[in-house]
Amino acid sequence: METLCSTIDVGSSISKSLFCYRFPSIGHRRGVACGRKELPIAYLNKDKKLVKWVGKGVIGLAAATALSFSFYSPALAESLTVAFPVSHTPEVNTVQRTLIEAWSLIRETFVDPTFNHQDWDLKLQQTMVEMFPLRSEDAAYSKVRGMLSTLGDPYTRIISPKEYQSFRIGSDGNLQGVGLFVSVQPKTGHLVVLSCLENSPAARAGIHEGDELLEINGERLDGVDSETAAQKLRGLAGTTVTVKIHRGNGARVSSYQEVKLPREVIKLSPVSSAIIPHKMPDGRLLKTGYVKLSSFSQSAAMEMENIIQDMENQGVQSYILDLRNNPGGLVTAGLDVAQIWLDGDETLVNTVDRDGNMAPISMVNGHAVTHDPLVVLVNEGSASASEILAGALHDNGRAILVGHKTFGKGKIQSVTQLHDGSALFVTVAKYLSPALHDIDQVGITPDVQCTVEMLNSGKDTFKERKTSSSSLEADSCIMVAEHELDIQESKGSAS
Structure with missing residues (x-):
């Protein structure tokens, strides 16, 4: 769910709503362009x-x-x-x-x-x-x-005061919960586990990616969206929540399990990374920096910039940015991340308002942290700010996209706290990629796809060819990404 900087003052005779389109920047380079609208x-x-x-x-x-x-x-x-x-x-x-x-x-x-x-x-x-x-x-x-x-419009909605507090905590990068990321499968409508935070209560209980979430505290989740389910999982540290899951996708035996999970204070670090030694066809050993971004919180861009700078100091020569199963977050964070990889005055995204007026959001004299070859991994779980970032890097010729077609959420919401403490999410604009591609309900098709056959059989095949047992190196899509980086490296060497 993406937000524009939005406030409302209803204490005066004329309410004013302040919408701020933050132009992408990192640290001291941040700029904001705002406009007031009479209500x-x-x-x-x-x-x-x-x-x-x-x-x-x-x-x-x-x-x-x-x-x-x-x-x-x-x-x-x-x-x-x-x-x-x-x-x-x-x-x-x-x-x-x-x-x-x-x-x-x-x-x-409303848009x-x-x-x-x-x-x-x-x-x-x-x-x-x-x-x-x-x-x-x-x-x-x-x-x-x-x-x-x-x-x-499913994104225009109202949430209770309690739910709004949970939303604000999640955007700040801290929450009290069990460490589960859940999403609704588009085809089945079932709630499934996208991932578990390392060493979280959910991870310690043995809950895995792909498990289906059936009940929370005895309440069936039929028709419940992922945000509502996530809010039900959150709560004060020290309290507990009971979940019922179905393990069938990829498991040898289908089973049902009921688990009581303690809630804890969880620090959400949206960025994880690793350096993958990569052997070129000509025998040269290169270092590939792998960076996974799980959400777009306020700290995402700064954390990623620090990681990329550290990898540059360690001699990394190419990068894989993993946006798979990243449902989005703050639009401004996505734009800030894009500037880590881009130079100049590139357009990052185009917004279209309710009257059809289009306005580009562009960098101002940007300076990339690195110019090394880049592949971005996406799939059907990559949505919203993930699609803005992927589109910005792809349309500006900075990255090759590998994976599966993205979710297709091309709308931007404002968030306004109402007088009773509840919050109203309103879709105020739609966005187009820099090349004017409409993403909403369409998604982004990657340059190179990871086929179902590769995803099902690639791990075993890859292990036979690799001496390392790294789970990253056994990922079929990462294998494809490394191949694309080989091609880019070969072109660079030839020139």
């Missing part, structure tokens, strides 16, 4: 008296049985009135206020100005009417989520 003044009409909507809620909202919502947008020079019944249940009343806030933000910023070909104002009124007889906060929030789902 509408919102009022409630009661007996022809205007009651201002302010940061702490709608004044006098609970006192009336039915109100009309008068909306005026200075930018659009239009006004409208939406009538709806107001709940006397405090919990539902609070959610109604939250819905008005969310509705307004979506009305002004599709047709709102999936529906009357967005009428949708607010209908949802408010449906909320009126409800008696619980959960039921009211369910109506909000139902309203947002009609937009036809």
Whole structure:
């Protein structure tokens, strides 16, 4: 999930939303270009008296049985009135206020100005009417989520205050949980384990990549998305969570297992690395730097820059950047990582707003840490910021892509904390690669594919040809990447 720098101040008469497109840079070279956008003044009409909507809620909202919502947008020079019944249940009343806030933000910023070909104002009124007889906060929030789902965009959503705190912790690179990364398989819809952090509670319990996650604390996960599942796994250090898994993919015997896992404070280091000795066809021994990026957190670019600089000092002559099963993260982190590998004023990505206006995001006098040959590994689990990075490196002629077609998430979300502590994710733009390729729901096709046959049989074949038992050297896609680096090295030597 990608975010633009986004804040909202609803304490003044005119709310302002600040969206910041951070231009990619590392350390002291960082630059930010920002633009303010006027949001509408919102009022409630009661007996022809205007009651201002302010940061702490709608004044006098609970006192009336039915109100009309008068909306005026200075930018659009239009006004409208939406009538709806107001709940006397405090919990539902609070959610109604939250819905008005969310509705307004979506009305002004959502990437599709047709709102999936529906009357967005009428949708607010209908949802408010449906909320009126409800008696619980959960039921009211369910109506909000139902309203947002009609937009036809799975990335525009609302999360609870507790879920938002978990989201912020994860983006900072620290969390309290069990060390599992999970994802939904596109074909089956099943939740599967992408990876376990080394020495995490999940890894110590023997949970493996490819295991299917069936239950969390006895709750079935049918239809649950990966983010919701991850939030259920998180919790305070010292507490426990029980998971039920199915081991069938690649296992000799299909089995079910229920495991009780302790939650711990986990430091997320998104970058891991190794140096692979690589023998060229002519007998020369070269060093290949392998760098795996598991997510795009705030620390990702700086950690990778330090690792690459250290590898350069050790005489590494080529690189493999592994973005497989990297679901994304902060867009700005992806752009910062791209600058480690690129020079000059290259375009990294193009954004397209709701009106179809395209704006390139480009480097400014960039200086790459290394110019050594580079191969980037991708697969169907590489999404969002991973695809932005892969597209930037590929379209600018810096890297060859090896693996499988990527996930295909070409949308950018803003994140706004609402008055009750919940958060609204809104898709505000889509992006195109530097070569203007539309990635959304399409993905990026690599230059060289790792075939299913290679993935299934490559490990054994490779072990027969290699003297090292390194698990990296036994990876079929890394074998293909090394072959591509051989070709690049040979071309360089010939010239």
